[in-house]
Amino acid sequence: MTAAARVLGRLVERGETLAVAESLTGGLVAADLTSVPGASRSFRGSLTAYATALKGEILGVDGTLLAERGAVDPEVARQMAAGVRRALGADWGIATTGVAGPEPQDGQPVGTVYVAVAGPSAVEKVSALRLNGSRADIRRESVRSVLELLASELGGNVRAQDTEQTGGN
Numbered sequence: 475m476t477a478a479a480r481v482l483g484r485l486v487e488r489g490e491t492l493a494v495a496e497s498l499t500g501g502l503v504a505a506d507l508t509s510v511p512g513a514s515r516s517f518r519g520s521l522t523a524y525a526t527a528l529k530g531e532i533l534g535v536d537g538t539l540l541a542e543r544g545a546v547d548p549e550v551a552r553q554m555a556a557g558v559r560r561a562l563g564a565d566w567g568i569a570t571t572g573v574a575g576p577e578p579q580d581g582q583p584v585g586t587v588y589v590a591v592a593g594p595s596a597v598e599k600v601s602a603l604r605l606n607g608s609r610a611d612i613r614r615e616s617v618r619s620v621l622e623l624l625a626s627e628l629g630g631n632v633r634a635q636d637t638e639q640t641g642g643n
Contacts, residue, residue: 477621478506478513484628485516485566490594492624493562494520495533495554495569497545498587502617503570518564523554529571533557544580545571548600551588559592566593566627568620572603574612585612589620591627599623 475483485492494503494517504520507513521532526545529535534557535550543550551571559567572587573579587603601623605612 476506476510477618477625479510481621481625481628482507482510482513482516484625486512488628490565491516491518491563492566492568493518493558493564495558495567496520496522497524497529497554497569497571498574499570499613499616499620500524502613503568503620506617506621518562521558521561529554533561544582546573546580546582546586546588547571548588548590548602551590552592552598552600555590555592556598566591566624568592568624570616570620572612572616574609574616576609587612587616587619589616589623591620591624593627597627599627 496503501522507517523529523533526540529545530537530540533554535553539549551569554569554571555567569590573582573584575584578584585605587605588600590600592598603619605615
């Protein structure tokens with residue numbers, strides 16, 4: 475069973491919904507989730523805010539924060555997760571932001587990634603990742619990591635099967 479299937483199963487069990495905000499993963503988290511039959515029972519939708527300005531305009535990330543720190547920042551990831559949760563009316567929001575390469579961005583080296591989750595009862599968690607590998611490797615590991623972060627909040631473990639497939643650190 476994939477990480478996405480495990481997370482969606484837990485959400486269905488709990489009667490809760492999920493929304494996704496993506497930057498560096500460019501829709502891969504949503505694609506992973508929607509590849510699971512029955513995903514519509516808990517997956518509300520996603521917003522791919524690839525351009526920095528969209529993170530503020532659509533997801534409500536603080537403009538001063540974006541101007542001062544850039545898009546690759548743990549607080550930006552947290553605000554993205556909270557913003558997509560609000561925008562799409564979901565119980566849970568998850569987000570990815572970072573640098574997949576080949577060039578550094580906002581003063582951050584390739585492989586710097588932040589994944590975040592926001593949920594009921596003021597749950598907000600951010601995980602900082604330092605990933606190695608190709609652009610594709612970094613993006614795949616970011617998808618796995620954000621789903622793992624959500625699973626830890628939902629009381630499930632998605633890591634076992636997926637780490638070897640994605641060359642996780």
